[in-house]
Amino acid sequence: MISLGIEGTAWSLSVGVVSGEEVILLENKPYVPKEGGIHPREAAQHHSENIGKLIGRTLSRINPEDIDVIAFSQGPGMGPCLRIVATAARVLSLKLKKPLVGVNHCLAHLEVGRWKTGARKPVTLYVSGGNSQIIARRGERYRVFGETLDIGIGNALDKLARYMGLKHPGGPKIEALAREGERYYELPYTVKGMDFSFSGIVTAAQKLLDEGVRKEDVAFSFQETTFAMLTEVSERAMAYLEADELLLVGGVGANRRLQEMLDTMCRERDAKFYCPPSSLMGDNGAMIAYLGLLMYRNGHSTKIEESTVKPDFRVEDVDVNWD
Amino acid sequence: MLTGIKEKPEIVYLGGEAEVRIYRDFVTKTRKKKGYRIAVLDKILRRTRTRSEAKIMSAARRAGIPTPLILDVERETIVMERIEGEPLKKIMSTELSRLLGIYVAKLHQAGIIHGDITPMNLIYSDGKIYFIDFGLAFYDARTEPRGVDIHIYFESLKAYFENWRELKESFISGYRGFDKAEEVLKRAEEIDKRGRYVEKRMT
Numbered sequence: 001m002i003s004l005g006i007e008g009t010a011w012s013l014s015v016g017v018v019s020g021e022e023v024i025l026l027e028n029k030p031y032v033p034k035e036g037g038i039h040p041r042e043a044a045q046h047h048s049e050n051i052g053k054l055i056g057r058t059l060s061r062i063n064p065e066d067i068d069v070i071a072f073s074q075g076p077g078m079g080p081c082l083r084i085v086a087t088a089a090r091v092l093s094l095k096l097k098k099p100l101v102g103v104n105h106c107l108a109h110l111e112v113g114r115w116k117t118g119a120r121k122p123v124t125l126y127v128s129g130g131n132s133q134i135i136a137r138r139g140e141r142y143r144v145f146g147e148t149l150d151i152g153i154g155n156a157l158d159k160l161a162r163y164m165g166l167k168h169p170g171g172p173k174i175e176a177l178a179r180e181g182e183r184y185y186e187l188p189y190t191v192k193g194m195d196f197s198f199s200g201i202v203t204a205a206q207k208l209l210d211e212g213v214r215k216e217d218v219a220f221s222f223q224e225t226t227f228a229m230l231t232e233v234s235e236r237a238m239a240y241l242e243a244d245e246l247l248l249v250g251g252v253g254a255n256r257r258l259q260e261m262l263d264t265m266c267r268e269r270d271a272k273f274y275c276p277p278s279s280l281m282g283d284n285g286a287m288i289a290y291l292g293l294l295m296y297r298n299g300h301s302t303k304i305e306e307s308t309v310k311p312d313f314r315v316e317d318v319d320v321n322w323d
Numbered sequence: 324m325l326t327g328i329k330e331k332p333e334i335v336y337l338g339g340e341a342e343v344r345i346y347r348d349f350v351t352k353t354r355k356k357k358g359y360r361i362a363v364l365d366k367i368l369r370r371t372r373t374r375s376e377a378k379i380m381s382a383a384r385r386a387g388i389p390t391p392l393i394l395d396v397e398r399e400t401i402v403m404e405r406i407e408g409e410p411l412k413k414i415m416s417t418e419l420s421r422l423l424g425i426y427v428a429k430l431h432q433a434g435i436i437h438g439d440i441t442p443m444n445l446i447y448s449d450g451k452i453y454f455i456d457f458g459l460a461f462y463d464a465r466t467e468p469r470g471v472d473i474h475i476y477f478e479s480l481k482a483y484f485e486n487w488r489e490l491k492e493s494f495i496s497g498y499r500g501f502d503k504a505e506e507v508l509k510r511a512e513e514i515d516k517r518g519r520y521v522e523k524r525m526t
Contacts, residue, residue: 138482143481143482144478145478145482146478149471149514184361184363184364186364186367189364189368191459192438192459192468192471192472192475194475194478194479195471195474195475195478224360224361224364225364228357228359228360228364228368231357231359231360232340232357235340236338236340239337239338240441240443260359261359261360262359264358264359265357265358265359267358268357268358268359269337
């Protein structure tokens with residue numbers, strides 16, 4: 001069975017094709033803001049200008065007749081971007097006469113991670129620009145056990161990077177700077193139960209920069225503090241749920257220091273740490289295709305009239321009837 | 324006191340943050356070194372959390388909330404009285420959730436935020452619910468942290484119990500004894516919504 005998936009919840013625009021065994025194709029055309037952060041309307045404009053070409057290129061490399069299902073990210077995400085993706089998916093579904101499956105973007109990260117790593121019942125740390133959540137399955141639902149009370153960690157990294165005059169995406173640039181950091185400056189450590197927040201730390205880090213502290217040391221202190229928070233909360237969720245697997249997904253998951261900290265934590269408690277290959281870590285069409293395939297196989301499909309976008313789509317809202 | 328402990332613990336429990344050793348008459352809670360965080364941050368977190376936990380636990384006790392008596396504090400270890408009973412997680416009921424609401428109201432009245440109210444952190448013994456873990460507690464009398472405090476409890480109910488709605492309602496009925504209850508409950512609802520994905524977060 002073959003599935004084509006379209007992702008475009010924010011900056012990423014991507015089309016992927018997967019079978020039950022492997023990722024067959026992955027085509028990306030990300031939106032890069034000229035300055036500042038992601039502008040939803042500009043991103044949507046970019047998506048609408050490029051989605052046709054991206055799908056065309058994909059279809060020229062496979063036999064469209066082989067496709068069994070069309071999947072698209074129905075949410076959560078930026079409304080204007082989601083609408084472009086949903087429209088393209090509906091058109092494709094009607095044209096090829098193939099069923100449509102609207103999928104939850106966060107769950108797609110999680111399921112493609114499980115698929116590619118072999119993790120069975122992990123606690124999942126999902127870290128991206130807009131999302132930072134600890135997710136685990138309870139029966140027929142996934143539940144969010146902890147999450148950011150304000151901004152996502154990726155967004156926090158971007159804000160700090162912008163303050164340093166660095167361009168989007170800021171995460172990899174902060175990571176590179178942090179490697180050169182030597183001195184730790186104390187920053188607010190804000191964990192509340194299983195939840196956490198980042199905006200206060202961004203403000204405090206910006207203040208350090210204003211005071212003339214080296215960029216490298218600020219980046220280092222920022223990463224050490226925020227990643228320690230994420231690792232701590234992941235560990236607490238694992239202790240709470242008596243889980244012995246941790247899965248890291250989402251764009252910020254590509255950060256080596258974060259991976260290293262989570263791996264160390266898992267080792268110290270005899271648990272296994274998993275993270276998928278970096279090409280599937282950030283937002284991508286293959287994960288959407290994969291979850292679409294999984295859902296379709298388990299009896300899910302989305303009628304055109306039910307395919308309206310869900311900007312606030314929660315992972316808890318998905319009925320999970322597969323293993 | 325610590326160096327004088329010769330007997331073997333009956334139970335050793337490795338939590339997310341601390342190792343708890345349960346002896347016949349007392350319990351030790353030691354914050355363990357975490358290899359994942361840099362030494363300087365590790366030391367700051369372990370020392371400050373241990374000291375503040377002991378301080379707040381005593382204050383809570385003085386405010387009429389059942390807690391173990393603190394016997395000693397040494398570096399990253401607290402030695403406290405052993406409370407024998409059942410974890411709330413095992414015997415949760417609407418009555419107990421309501422009683423918890425009454426205690427949390429008292430705690431908030433005393434200016435304390437618990438920071439981690441979950442059925443795993445509470446022990447039922449002799450008709451009382453004992454608060455045994457103040458590891459993430461702090462002083463604050465504002466509505467926001469109070470709302471977060473309650474929100475954490477509601478989230479843990481959702482994670483653990485099918486009848487979480489009922490349990491939530493009984494907690495609320497107990498918590499209403501607090502004169503700021505309505506304000507806090509309203510804020511808890513807002514926090515619940517705020518935690519949800521919102522578009523403006525990404526801009």
